[in-house]
Amino acid sequence: MGSILVGPDFLTILVVYLFLFYGHTASVTFAFGQGLLIDLFSGGLHGLYTTLYLIVFASIRLGARFFNISSITVQIFIVLLTVLLKDMLFFVILKAFYPDINVPPSFLLTAGSFAVVTALIAPIVFYLFNRLTGDDMDEALE
Secondary structure (H helix, E strand, O other): OOOOOOOHHHHHHHHHHHHHHHHHHHHHHHHHHHHHHHHHHHOOOOOHHHEEEHHHOOOOOHHHHHHHOOOHHHHHHHHHHHHHHHHHHHHHHHHHOOOOOOOOHHHHHHHHHHHHHHHHHHHHHHHHHHHHHHHOOHHOOO
């Protein structure tokens, strides 16, 4: 029996980072470009990842309308919900186009746990990116 490997969703973290520090245009451009590149180089459904990462951007933008995204707890919350939404839509779309596909319950539990890991490491990644660019986190969020 083969194992399925998943990990933290760094592309979603990058989309949130770009949204937070560089604005809507950079974020949506990155989300669209990465989705398109994944679609071009994967053998899956055409447009699947482009759609998923545009939904990631839309959910981040929607979350930013209702919450103060400069707060670390809100960043964790938005990343968690965004990754869970992306993973859930991924399975719904796959099930719609490939009804015979069986997803083991352990994979869903693993994907959920990596969504939590992704959310918890997001502020650390934001801090590291800001250190690389030489920006102070508090000044960048103002």
